Amino acid sequence: MKASSQLRLIAIKTKAKVFISDNIKNDSYYHSSIKNYLFDGEIPKETYRKSWYEVKTVPTKAERKVAPERINERYELKAGYPESELTPKVIYERYIDEDSQYAEVIGLYEKKFELSEETYEELQFEINVIEELDQFEITQQQYDLRFNFLDTLNYHPVLLPTRPCKLTKEESYKIIRDYIKHNIDSRYAYVSSDYDFCFTVKKRIELYKQESYQVDVNQNTRKKPKYETRYRKTRDVTIFEVAPKAYQSYPIVQEFKGENEKDLQNNIDNYLSELINEINRPYTECVHCKGYGVILKEDDNETA
Incomplete structure (x- = not known):
């Protein structure tokens, strides 16, 4: 499919897996959209770190879910009411307003429609691998870790647990x-x-x-x-x-x-x-x- 939007990602690559995020600026209140995407045909796994997800390899293809659309919208005559020229069995209109010839009888009808199949559209994206490590896991934080000031300047926050740390x-x-x-x-x-x-x-x-x-x-x-x-x-x-x-x-x-x-x-x-x-x-x-x-x-x- 033709790409319709741009997606920017950062990644941490290990020998066994890759961690990706679209929170480029590490905003505290960022709401990630990654869970709505497919990467190389697979749904990414959530981690203990908000806006960080796990995939098998560095992605080469990204797709976004396209929500189903209403199709075949119509009005069907309710059971028990006779068909006539003024009240046909089905009215093939998406919406009946006060100017419609059927405005006076709209109360005799039920709105009906079907949903199209869920699809995906391919996205343009760029990915920046910010670190490559043999082993790395995003774990649940039990403590309020304190780090060296220079490390807080030179390392992405998600990587700080790999650096020397202490507690108060x-x-x-x-x-x-x-x-x-x-x-x-x-x-x-x-x-x-x-x-x-x-x-x-x-x-x-x-x-x-x-x-x-x-x-x-x-x-x-x-x-x-x-x-x-x-x-x-x-x-x-x-x-x-x-x-x-x-x-x-x-x-x-x-x-x-x-x-x-x-x-x-x-x-x-x-x-x-x-x-x-x-x-x-x-x-x-x-x-x-x-x-x-x-x-x-x-x-x-x-x-x-």
Whole structure:
């Protein structure tokens, strides 16, 4: 078909696929039309990035869907009304206005038509490959990534996740805090301070020998105290504490960093995994040194 319009595209080419967009200027409120096109006869796949789509290869042909049109428009006489010279069975007109000879009887008719088949028209287009990479994926953004200022000037925003990046201290603090609260094993540790400005985790260490202590169980303070002997089975020690910024003696969180978005995610995952494993590790006091050292509860490997 003869081309009827111009389409401008940018593309990122990889060994396995190509990503294309018609948002040339990277406008925040741009509404892409790519989903209405065929590229080399195929519908492009949506990605997690608005106005970016996935195709198999750099397109050589683009087509736009042409909406069906009304054809054979007419008026048909409603059932139950007799045909006559004034009221024929079918009136082959697209529209009956007040000047038509059928204006007075239009209420006896129903508007009818068919739709033409959906077709595509070929488009002229130009495409600019802005980057070629061995591997690249447009992934769902989980974090508010921060990039080097020069990279923000020299790279298209969709490519920035391939560059060195980091999180703010506040977001890093929130990730750590939320992860611990959802994964801590309350048998061996607990959160003792949980605020936007500081966070503390304490570990329960099983005593090598239970300690007795007295508790006044008489709730009426005017009466003679009534003591009951109870036994303490664990002692608590601070195993982790952090703050998003300077607060008392709390260590300030180190923001997560990575050589790219994938590396940053790996660093986050590894840090959280090692941290929660240590928090949830069951310790008990060493019997031999009478509590001056602790050992893993599940084995006899003593640790200083």
